[in-house]
Amino acid sequence: xxxxxxxxxxxxxxxxxxxxxxxxxxxxxxxxxxFSEVLHHGEAHENLHVLCKQIGHRLxxxxxxDSAIAWGxxxxxxxxxxxxxxxxxxxxxxxxxxxxxxYSYNDQQYKVPVTALGxxxxxxxxxxxxxxxxxxxxxxxxxxxxxxxxxxxxLNKPMDPVAINTGTAYxxxxxxRGSGPSEAARKGAVACIIxxxxxxxxxxxxxxxxxxxxxxxxxxxxxxxxxDARALSAALKENPMLTFTLSLSCRELPRKIQFNVIGxxxxxxxxxxxxxxxxxxxxxxxxEGANDDGAGxxxxxxxxxxxxxxxxxPRHSLRVVLFIxxxxxxxxxxxxxxxxxxxxxxxxxxIESDGGGFTPRGFSMQGTDKQFEQFKRWAGLLEPYNxxxxxxxxxxxxxxxxxxxxxxxxxxxxDSQRYFDYHHSNNDVWENVNKRELLMGAASxxxxxxxxxxxxxxxx
Amino acid sequence: xxxxxxxxxxxxxxxxxxxxxxxxxxxxxxxxxxFSEVLHHGEAHENLHVLCKQIGHRLxxxxxxDSAIAWGxxxxxxxxxxxxxxxxxxxxxxxxxxxxxxYSYNDQQYKVPVTALGxxxxxxxxxxxxxxxxxxxxxxxxxxxxxxxxxxxxLNKPMDPVAINTGTAYxxxxxxRGSGPSEAARKGAVACIIxxxxxxxxxxxxxxxxxxxxxxxxxxxxxxxxxDARALSAALKENPMLTFTLSLSCRELPRKIQFNVIGxxxxxxxxxxxxxxxxxxxxxxxxEGANDDGAGxxxxxxxxxxxxxxxxxPRHSLRVVLFIxxxxxxxxxxxxxxxxxxxxxxxxxxIESDGGGFTPRGFSMQGTDKQFEQFKRWAGLLEPYNxxxxxxxxxxxxxxxxxxxxxxxxxxxxDSQRYFDYHHSNNDVWENVNKRELLMGAASxxxxxxxxxxxxxxxx
Numbered sequence: 001x002x003x004x005x006x007x008x009x010x011x012x013x014x015x016x017x018x019x020x021x022x023x024x025x026x027x028x029x030x031x032x033x034x035f036s037e038v039l040h041h042g043e044a045h046e047n048l049h050v051l052c053k054q055i056g057h058r059l060x061x062x063x064x065x066d067s068a069i070a071w072g073x074x075x076x077x078x079x080x081x082x083x084x085x086x087x088x089x090x091x092x093x094x095x096x097x098x099x100x101x102x103y104s105y106n107d108q109q110y111k112v113p114v115t116a117l118g119x120x121x122x123x124x125x126x127x128x129x130x131x132x133x134x135x136x137x138x139x140x141x142x143x144x145x146x147x148x149x150x151x152x153x154x155l156n157k158p159m160d161p162v163a164i165n166t167g168t169a170y171x172x173x174x175x176x177r178g179s180g181p182s183e184a185a186r187k188g189a190v191a192c193i194i195x196x197x198x199x200x201x202x203x204x205x206x207x208x209x210x211x212x213x214x215x216x217x218x219x220x221x222x223x224x225x226x227x228d229a230r231a232l233s234a235a236l237k238e239n240p241m242l243t244f245t246l247s248l249s250c251r252e253l254p255r256k257i258q259f260n261v262i263g264x265x266x267x268x269x270x271x272x273x274x275x276x277x278x279x280x281x282x283x284x285x286x287x288e289g290a291n292d293d294g295a296g297x298x299x300x301x302x303x304x305x306x307x308x309x310x311x312x313x314p315r316h317s318l319r320v321v322l323f324i325x326x327x328x329x330x331x332x333x334x335x336x337x338x339x340x341x342x343x344x345x346x347x348x349x350x351i352e353s354d355g356g357g358f359t360p361r362g363f364s365m366q367g368t369d370k371q372f373e374q375f376k377r378w379a380g381l382l383e384p385y386n387x388x389x390x391x392x393x394x395x396x397x398x399x400x401x402x403x404x405x406x407x408x409x410x411x412x413x414x415d416s417q418r419y420f421d422y423h424h425s426n427n428d429v430w431e432n433v434n435k436r437e438l439l440m441g442a443a444s445x446x447x448x449x450x451x452x453x454x455x456x457x458x459x460x
Numbered sequence: 461x462x463x464x465x466x467x468x469x470x471x472x473x474x475x476x477x478x479x480x481x482x483x484x485x486x487x488x489x490x491x492x493x494x495f496s497e498v499l500h501h502g503e504a505h506e507n508l509h510v511l512c513k514q515i516g517h518r519l520x521x522x523x524x525x526d527s528a529i530a531w532g533x534x535x536x537x538x539x540x541x542x543x544x545x546x547x548x549x550x551x552x553x554x555x556x557x558x559x560x561x562x563y564s565y566n567d568q569q570y571k572v573p574v575t576a577l578g579x580x581x582x583x584x585x586x587x588x589x590x591x592x593x594x595x596x597x598x599x600x601x602x603x604x605x606x607x608x609x610x611x612x613x614x615l616n617k618p619m620d621p622v623a624i625n626t627g628t629a630y631x632x633x634x635x636x637r638g639s640g641p642s643e644a645a646r647k648g649a650v651a652c653i654i655x656x657x658x659x660x661x662x663x664x665x666x667x668x669x670x671x672x673x674x675x676x677x678x679x680x681x682x683x684x685x686x687x688d689a690r691a692l693s694a695a696l697k698e699n700p701m702l703t704f705t706l707s708l709s710c711r712e713l714p715r716k717i718q719f720n721v722i723g724x725x726x727x728x729x730x731x732x733x734x735x736x737x738x739x740x741x742x743x744x745x746x747x748e749g750a751n752d753d754g755a756g757x758x759x760x761x762x763x764x765x766x767x768x769x770x771x772x773x774p775r776h777s778l779r780v781v782l783f784i785x786x787x788x789x790x791x792x793x794x795x796x797x798x799x800x801x802x803x804x805x806x807x808x809x810x811i812e813s814d815g816g817g818f819t820p821r822g823f824s825m826q827g828t829d830k831q832f833e834q835f836k837r838w839a840g841l842l843e844p845y846n847x848x849x850x851x852x853x854x855x856x857x858x859x860x861x862x863x864x865x866x867x868x869x870x871x872x873x874x875d876s877q878r879y880f881d882y883h884h885s886n887n888d889v890w891e892n893v894n895k896r897e898l899l900m901g902a903a904s905x906x907x908x909x910x911x912x913x914x915x916x917x918x919x920x
Contacts, residue, residue: 434878
């Protein structure tokens with residue numbers, strides 16, 4: 001444990017009994033101390049290296065996710081959290097297996113990297129069929145069934161490049177992945193391939209869950225990279241009769257038990273009231289899940305490590321939760337919220353990081369008007385750290401189920417320009433997380449924890 | 461040339477005669493049009509690829525800089541600027557040549573990547589000497605001359621990790637590079653090696669100019685990477701008698717003439733009043749000068765390309781200047797300002813980009829209080845693009861000499877966390893510039909050009 005400067009520590013202990021919803025004179029000094037600790041001695045980047053390089057990707061249900069759970073538990077114990085527990089969570093098991101694809105015309109074959117959408121059924125050997133391209137789900141719905149019957153539907157909807165926050169563009173294109181395969185099946189297609197939800201002009205396909213609808217057969221779904229989707233579209237214009245061959249050997253196994261990892265630091269005044277930080281420990285089963293959401297995991301752990309390291313004694317209990325299975329059903333978040341309700345666990349606030357390890361820009365908030373007013377009062381303390389975005393909006397998928405009209409939910413807002421270059425692809429690797437950017441996010445989360453802990457946030 | 465939507469064009473032409481220093485109702489739509497053009501059709505990333513990969517680094521005075529000048533001129537001509545001219549500038553010629561280094565103790569040699577500081581004299585063969593380490597220039601000044609005499613001074617000052625804007629940390633450590641060799645010479649040292657001014661934990665040494673003082677002999681100066689500086693420091697603690705061998709064959713040649721490249725779009729109302737955008741075309745002679753300052757070059761060109769592409773007809777003349785030799789004496793900026801003064805060229809404002817191709821955060825400004833007030837009034841139009849930083853501060857080295865109490869000077873402020881990971885090193889390559897981040901910067905510059913052109917900015 002590092003020792004914090006005597007002056008700032010004195011300022012901090014002065015504050016511990018304040019709690020009147022006002023910012024205190026010592027806040028700036030303590031926040032400076034948090035940033036100093038994290039930027040000098042932060043361990044998030046090295047922790048992320050271990051998670052990414054020793055464990056790698058870690059789809060819920062996989063043995064790698066078991067390893068990640070053990071890693072998380074050991075790490076929290078090594079940081080001397082007061083209590084580290086494992087909460088059982090039932091998760092699906094989906095196995096990718098081998099996958100490949102090509103298209104051919106004029107006796108030439110063009111191999112394309114391909115990735116099954118999460119949850120897709122397999123192809124049971126190779127499927128070869130003609131391709132019918134639609135730009136949008138709407139366009140597909142307008143098509144005559146006989147134009148689609150027996151073919152592979154190719155949904156080629158780009159993410160809107162003009163959306164300044166790329167999450168908005170992701171939301172706008174999400175439907176081709178989420179409902180594409182079922183909408184294609186509704187027209188009699190034999191498979192569905194989509195342009196990756198990606199902002200990058202490269203050859204990495206991006207996976208992610210598809211949501212099969214119950215009233216149509218399940219057909220295989222897979223993604224092509226942006227570059228390959230462009231090339232296929234151009235080839236189709238010249239050779240409408242070209243055939244596409246897809247082989248996916250993915251399959252589902254029975255559900256199994258894995259765990260949310262929970263670490264607590266007991267509060268001095270309100271040990272039964274929790275301020276929660278967290279992210280999701282699982283990732284998709286390609287790449288290393290570095291930005292999605294290894295960054296959120298090491299952000300959350302570092303935030304509480306740093307507060308302890310500067311000698312800060314919290315009034316409320318501080319809890320870090322490494323949720324299991326955000327990507328494929330949100331089992332960790334749902335189970336955590338259900339158990340909390342059952343056991344009467346009182347959450348003051350919850351803060352999630354699931355936007356990657358990029359430069360922090362602020363926080364979004366779900367809560368009451370009074371909570372939002374309180375939150376806005378902290379803006380002046382955060383602006384010196386280049387945090388300017390204090391908006392109402394989503395917080396995080398894992399903490400979402402905690403919403404009860406009382407707990408204040410926050411999401412760390414980070415610069416979003418690069419996130420969808422990497423997300424759910426083989427390119428989401430540790431090398432694409434910058435150390436300073438990552439550490440700044442952890443310090444920002446620690447600061448918000450501190451402010452909530454000191455000032456409280458209205459519950460009524 | 462792309463056509464802009466009729467509605468927005470009408471809004472724009474309505475505005476052309478406004479000029480009453482007020483934001484106009486059509487501004488938001490036109491700014492949205494700029495971002496749409498740049499994010500859909502922006503050519504900055506591809507232009508940067510050509511500059512980085514076909515030309516590469518381009519130190520002023522080098523044949524590569526000649527190629528870059530020709531490239532810039534051709535590119536501006538291909539974009540149909542109304543006038544493209546070359547302005548002669550006298551620049552130094554400094555040649556790096558071969559360089560290598562190692563240290564040795566206990567009969568073992570440890571090779572280290574090394575880079576001569578810009579302008580350094582050569583070693584005339586190998587120099588081998590013991591090493592004396594100081595953390596700061598101040599510490600070196602305190603040393604007894606006999607402790608330094610005949611040795612190699614090793615200045616091992618880290619950049620302050622806590623400075624949120626890394627430029628501040630750079631400024632704080634700059635003296636070991638700028639005055640280290642001369643201060644070491646003052647104590648009788650035979651050479652000076654420094655820890656690179658870098659935020660990255662890697663093995664890339666970073667170059668940059670050293671400023672020899674006139675009253676002491678010139679001794680060779682070179683930089684080690686952060687990792688090697690750490691290792692050398694640790695080795696010295698165990699083996700204070702270790703020797704360091706340095707070989708630099710750099711040398712100076714006579715000054716020669718190169719050129720600022722200037723492209724103009726003639727204004728409809730005030731053809732003799734210029735709004736200038738620019739960056740510097742030269743780079744250091746390692747890496748590709750992608751962020752420093754290829755990004756500023758393609759930002760500036762793209763800003764004016766996009767305004768033309770949407771059919772915007774400026775009131776004032778718009779000028780892009782690709783300055784030659786910022787890095788090693790600011791000859792391009794100084795010559796441009798001198799010629800402007802001589803020829804009575806009237807600048808309304810100048811905007812420089814020299815912080816890399818990272819996500820834009822706003823602008824800094826040098827100007828009068830009234831100009832700053834005007835500038836702040838635009839904040840509301842820029843915040844939807846996540847631009848929040850509107851501060852007084854430096855603008856840019858190249859445009860700095862234009863300062864005359866009248867022209868408003870702006871610097872594009874970009875996220876600074878990664879800049880000094882790459883800057884002046886072999887790692888400043890195209891791959892380390894993200895396309896969306898780069899384009900956002902160009903659109904931000906185009907927006908400020910538009911606002912200044914429409915609203916004017918007080919000169920008095």
